[in-house]
Amino acid sequence: MGVVSAELTKYACNAFLATKISFANEIANLCEAVGGNYEDVRKGMGTDSRIGRQFLYAGIGYGGSCFPKDVRALIKTSEDEGSPLQIIRKVEEVNETQKLRLYEKIVKFYGESNLSGMIFAVWGLSFKPGTDDMREAPSIPLLLKLYDKNVKLRVYDPVSKETSKVYFEGKVEYAVDAYSALNGADALLLLTEWREFREPDFSKVKNLLKNQVIFDGRNQYSPELMKMKGFQYFSIGKPNV
Numbered sequence: 001m002g003v004v005s006a007e008l009t010k011y012a013c014n015a016f017l018a019t020k021i022s023f024a025n026e027i028a029n030l031c032e033a034v035g036g037n038y039e040d041v042r043k044g045m046g047t048d049s050r051i052g053r054q055f056l057y058a059g060i061g062y063g064g065s066c067f068p069k070d071v072r073a074l075i076k077t078s079e080d081e082g083s084p085l086q087i088i089r090k091v092e093e094v095n096e097t098q099k100l101r102l103y104e105k106i107v108k109f110y111g112e113s114n115l116s117g118m119i120f121a122v123w124g125l126s127f128k129p130g131t132d133d134m135r136e137a138p139s140i141p142l143l144l145k146l147y148d149k150n151v152k153l154r155v156y157d158p159v160s161k162e163t164s165k166v167y168f169e170g171k172v173e174y175a176v177d178a179y180s181a182l183n184g185a186d187a188l189l190l191l192t193e194w195r196e197f198r199e200p201d202f203s204k205v206k207n208l209l210k211n212q213v214i215f216d217g218r219n220q221y222s223p224e225l226m227k228m229k230g231f232q233y234f235s236i237g238k239p240n241v
Contacts, residue, residue: 014070015088020055021062022094028058028237029101038237039219058236060191060217061098063127063136068092099138102189102217103145105234109213116150121185121209123178124192124218125157125164132159138217139191140167147171156181158194182208193218202229 001009028038038058046053062068071092078085110118127137134140143153144167153172157164161174175181178196182188182205190197198220206212206229214226216235226233227241234240 011070011074014067015074015091017055018062018067018071018095019087019091021057021067022091022098024056024058025061025098025101025236026094031237035239036237037239041237058219059098060101060138060142060236061095063138064133065135068095068136096141099141100145101236102191102215102234103142105215106146106187109232109234112149115146117152118186119152119154119184119210120146121175121181121188122153122155122172123157123181123188123190123197124194125155125168126160126192129192129194132157132163134160134163134167137192139164142189142191142217143168143172154181154183154185157192158196179204179208184208184210186211187213187215190214190216190218190220193220202231206230 024038024042027041030036031038031041042056042058045051046056071088074085074088075092078088106115122139122143125137125139126132126134127139143155146153153168154175155164155168155172156175156178178200185208188205188209211232212230213232214221214234216233219235219238221233221235223233223235223239223241232241
């Protein structure tokens with residue numbers, strides 16, 4: 001393989017995976033509009049060996065150092081060479097829009113004019129679990145948007161406190177653990193699917209929150225369980241309860 005082909009292969013692989021993520025998010029948003037459940041759609045699609053199960057999870061978009069950089073590199077190269085990649089440009093556009101999907105849900109539930117002075121607990125800041133990497137993290141545009149609306153943000157991430165300060169210092173309160181972030185909050189926002197957030201003590205969560213509302217940007221909980229536990233629950237591509 002030649003050098004140019006090798007470089008294109010690397011970029012194409014990451015761009016294709018980013019495409020799967022944006023496609024998944026678009027279908028999840030459609031599920032909400034028509035009354036479907038994206039979890040069922042995802043599982044059905046995953047049984048097709050031509051598609052596979054990986055990178056079909058819906059959420060609030062991708063981030064990090066690889067996918068955004070490689071997608072943009074392909075877009076720029078294609079335009080510079082007079083062969084623009086329209087699909088890849090849309091992948092990026094969809095991803096940037098998806099990062100504010102939870103904001104749209106928050107505004108629809110509360111009303112934008114009512115956000116000022118509210119307190120939101122936030123679980124997770126990094127672009128994915130297992131890293132403190134904040135580059136292109138979906139938490140950044142969402143939390144800055146809420147900060148601009150005078151929302152008080154009490155955040156917890158297991159490892160990203162220091163790396164997140166370049167974006168959030170002076171704008172958020174850092175909690176010492178997941179549960180202390182909840183105390184008296186109007187809602188919980190789950191933005192990174194850290195393992196410790198997957199099976200919390202929901203009785204404790206319920207008692208600590210001022211209002212039992214969860215906006216789950218990573219689809220970690222089932223609507224049925226949330227309804228049974230007494231939460232109002234909003235996720236991506238699944239029924240609200």
